[in-house]
Amino acid sequence: MTSTATAPRMIDAAMLKEWADNHDDLMVIDVRSGAEFDSLHIPGSYHVPLPMLSEHAGEFASKMGTRVVLVCQSGIRAEEASKHLDAAGFSTVFVLAGGVPAYAAAGGDVVRGRSFWAMERQVRMAAGSLVLAGIVGGKFVSPKLGLIAGGVGAGLTVSAATNSCAMGQMLARMPRNRSANDPTPAQALKNLGARA
Template identity: 75%
Template sequence: MNTTNALDAAPKSIDASTLKAWEDNHDDLMIIDVRSGAEFDAMHINGSYHVPLAMLSEHTEEFAAKMGTRVVLVCQSGNRAEQARKHLDAVGLASASVLSGGVPAYEAAGGNVVRGRGAWALERQVRMTAGSLVLAGVLGSKFISPKLGLIAGGIGAGLTFSAATNSCAMGQMLSKMPWNRSANEPTAHQALKNLDARA
């Protein structure tokens, strides 16, 4: 792993215009997309490497050793990328930055993206699932049994915990669902090999 004092002080978050400027001026730039396979297939930044968050979390040291000195982590909004940044920082890679606003912000700024088949972003799936469960719990408590209101309470408690810890168990569970998988989703070995090819 190659770090320098200048890049140890890299900003924790950058905006899309900064990333575009870095693309034009830095050959050492490495963009790591930590979203699900379906999200990556739907749209990703041209030239980015796909390393899903769960994979990066499980093999943090191995991935950190393959990353360059100027790393930008991207996801849909910035939340998962920030989790990835913290994992990398914990093993000594302090030069990673997070793209604020994620891939959609980069596209809106006129960035070069690759589009594929459409898929809902994981954050949207979480909102739909949580909202549906809360609605079902409230309606069920009114028309079937008051005990079904506990579903809404449980989801509310889960969302509160998720916000407090900046994690999302529901998102992690949904990311493993078949519709969020991609036929092209890399194994850890393949993703590491792809980073090797860049170096």
């Protein structure tokens, strides 16, 4: 059985800067959490969190323009968003390699807000803390608590194999990772529709 999914087309920060300067039809879609978006984003980008885009990929695909770049913190969530759009029949998207931080490091124009831990850093902290708690708890409280470390390890293995992150999706739903400015699906669709 062969897959019909198209591999995401990657662009680097220099190419995105060139497009931002020379193409009026550029549509940058940021799929990070609201708090991540508030802390650092590309001016004029549309905020469509990955869970929302995943649930409504067909609707969002119908509102997208001809030159679409998906961005996140590192490129991983943007690649996942690309797969959802591809499954909905919209495969003409690009993914920014290295994410918004790479764009900022390359001298791209960004909007900075309050400092915030990126989702990948939060996942590392949560996974590391759970493993440490499992090992220490297994040693001093009950050997059964050592299973926590094994469970986290299994979850990380599945995450790597599927290029998805259940822990990151759970953390994204926590109040600290949400923003008062998070759009509803209807608002995000309206914003995209006004541009398309």
